[in-house]
Amino acid sequence: xxxxxxxxxxxxxxxxxxxxxxxxxxxxxxxxxxxxxxxxxxxxxxxxxxxxxxxxxxxxxxxxxxxxxxxxxxxxxxxxxxxxxxxxxxxxxxxxxxxxxxxxxxxxxxxxxxxxxxxxxxxxxxxxxxxxxxxxxxxxxxxxxxxxxxxxxxxxxxxxxxxxxxxxxxxxxxxxxxxxxxxxxxxxxxxxxxxxxxxxxxxxxxxxxxxxxxxxxxxxxxxxxxxxxxxxxxxxxxxxxxxxxxxxxxxxxxxxxxxxxxxxxxxxxxxxxxxxxxxxxxxxxxxxxxxxxxxxxxxxxxxxxxxxxxxxxxxxxxxxxxxxxxxxxxxxxxxxxxxxxxxxxxxxxxxxxxxxxxxxxxxxxxxxxxxxxxxxxxxxxxxxxxxxxxxxxxxxxxxxxxxxxxxxxxxxxxxxxxxxxxxxxxxxxxxxxxxxxxxxxxxxxxxxxxxxxxxxxxxxxxxxxxxxxxx
Numbered sequence: 511x512x513x514x515x516x517x518x519x520x521x522x523x524x525x526x527x528x529x530x531x532x533x534x535x536x537x538x539x540x541x542x543x544x545x546x547x548x549x550x551x552x553x554x555x556x557x558x559x560x561x562x563x564x565x566x567x568x569x570x571x572x573x574x575x576x577x578x579x580x581x582x583x584x585x586x587x588x589x590x591x592x593x594x595x596x597x598x599x600x601x602x603x604x605x606x607x608x609x610x611x612x613x614x615x616x617x618x619x620x621x622x623x624x625x626x627x628x629x630x631x632x633x634x635x636x637x638x639x640x641x642x643x644x645x646x647x648x649x650x651x652x653x654x655x656x657x658x659x660x661x662x663x664x665x666x667x668x669x670x671x672x673x674x675x676x677x678x679x680x681x682x683x684x685x686x687x688x689x690x691x692x693x694x695x696x697x698x699x700x701x702x703x704x705x706x707x708x709x710x711x712x713x714x715x716x717x718x719x720x721x722x723x724x725x726x727x728x729x730x731x732x733x734x735x736x737x738x739x740x741x742x743x744x745x746x747x748x749x750x751x752x753x754x755x756x757x758x759x760x761x762x763x764x765x766x767x768x769x770x771x772x773x774x775x776x777x778x779x780x781x782x783x784x785x786x787x788x789x790x791x792x793x794x795x796x797x798x799x800x801x802x803x804x805x806x807x808x809x810x811x812x813x814x815x816x817x818x819x820x821x822x823x824x825x826x827x828x829x830x831x832x833x834x835x836x837x838x839x840x841x842x843x844x845x846x847x848x849x850x851x852x853x854x855x856x857x858x859x860x861x862x863x864x865x866x867x868x869x870x871x872x873x874x875x876x877x878x879x880x881x882x883x884x885x886x887x888x889x890x891x892x893x894x895x896x897x898x899x900x901x902x903x904x905x906x907x908x909x910x911x912x913x914x915x916x917x918x919x920x921x922x923x924x925x926x927x928x929x930x931x932x933x934x935x936x937x938x939x940x941x942x943x944x945x946x947x948x949x950x951x952x953x954x955x956x957x958x959x960x961x962x963x964x965x966x967x968x969x970x971x972x973x974x975x976x977x978x979x980x981x
Contacts, residue, residue, distance in 0.1 A: 544572065560594075579657070583749045583802075606647070609648075676701070787957050813954050815906050883931045886907075
């Protein structure tokens with residue numbers, strides 16, 4: 511479907527379904543869990559009722575939290591959940607019936623919608639630039655939400671998946687001697703394995719259920735696309751911190767996420783917007799004002815590029831058999847070896863792990879595949895746009911290819927297909943590749959929110975990795 515056809519389709523749906531409504535939210539304790547339910551509608555005939563269930567929350571803790579605070583936390587989870595359902599029709603009007611938001615909050619959510627849904631707009635050819643593209647109206651603009659302002663226990667809650675970033679964060683948290691626990695959303699085997707290795711015997715488990723009506727609309731050809739999923743994790747993390755009495759929420763978003771994928775209608779589109787430092791800053795401010803004033807939210811890996819994270823991970827061989835970063839084969843707990851994320855992670859690991867260990871970790875040499883060349887070109891920025899995945903920057907990819915080539919020349923006589931292509935067709939355009947590699951591996955981004963003890967620990971690990979290798 512060409513761009514004009516996509517725009518026509520979106521315009522038709524927006525005209526037909528002019529109003530999306532956040533109808534209500536509710537919550538109740540069921541068998542030791544806290545069940546949250548949300549009700550959305552699209553005029554004239556569409557209804558949704560998704561659910562989030564936070565497992566094993568003590569009734570005494572629920573009872574100790576003022577109902578207005580708990581209402582505010584659940585209300586906000588409904589707001590971020592709402593975007594997944596609004597996107598089906600991209601309705602020009604959003605009505606929020608429950609809760610209250612002041613003008614500052616409405617502006618904040620409009621900004622998240624525009625920035626966090628950029629990829630959705632790009633993929634569907636939607637022109638979002640007009641000032642009245644989305645009008646958000648609320649039942650009450652007085653006051654905003656009541657934040658939780660009680661003192662919290664000095665403990666840390668880590669948002670945990672099965673990927674490489676979580677793996678390193680959990681390792682560093684352990685080394686720091688922090689008292690911590692983990693939150694897992696719809697946990698898969700890799701996430702459970704990393705959390706178990708970290709010694710979390712009773713993690714906070716959250717189950718999120720998508721309303722099947724949304725999947726039906728997708729099959730029927732309604733609009734679909736990426737939403738700011740990491741923003742949902744942020745709101746979920748602060749909610750779980752309040753419910754479980756933790757003062758700190760740690761995520762594992764890195765510096766690489768700040769790089770956009772493509773420009774669209776004069777705007778930078780970033781698949782990872784809700785992982786960026788810009789979002790982290792905006793969310794920290796919003797959370798302290800409207801969610802929980804005493805909860806500190808930050809990303810432990812913010813100063814680092816992905817290639818630096820992987821270099822540090824290579825120093826912990828016990829992590830390699832457990833983590834998985836492939837989105838396509840999540841349920842199987844394997845690597846597909848074809849998607850941009852698989853190829854990106856493999857490219858960045860290649861210089862730092864012996865080839866035999868690479869094969870044990872990934873199951874095969876992805877660079878042997880001829881079809882990997884197309885993905886490598888996209889990751890290096892030589893064709894198309896940066897893939898809409900959580901992948902390294904163009905500069906990191908060039909550095910990884912250069913360093914991988916040097917290692918392969920030392921270890922093997924024959925280069926795999928993708929590295930051979932990189933040597934002949936990509937790296938000649940980058941005579942400064944060695945300098946680029948040194949630069950990204952020694953980089954440190956000062957834009958972060960790390961407490962001093964974590965900043966010190968991370969710097970020490972970087973220095974140790976640099977001393978143990980020669981580039």
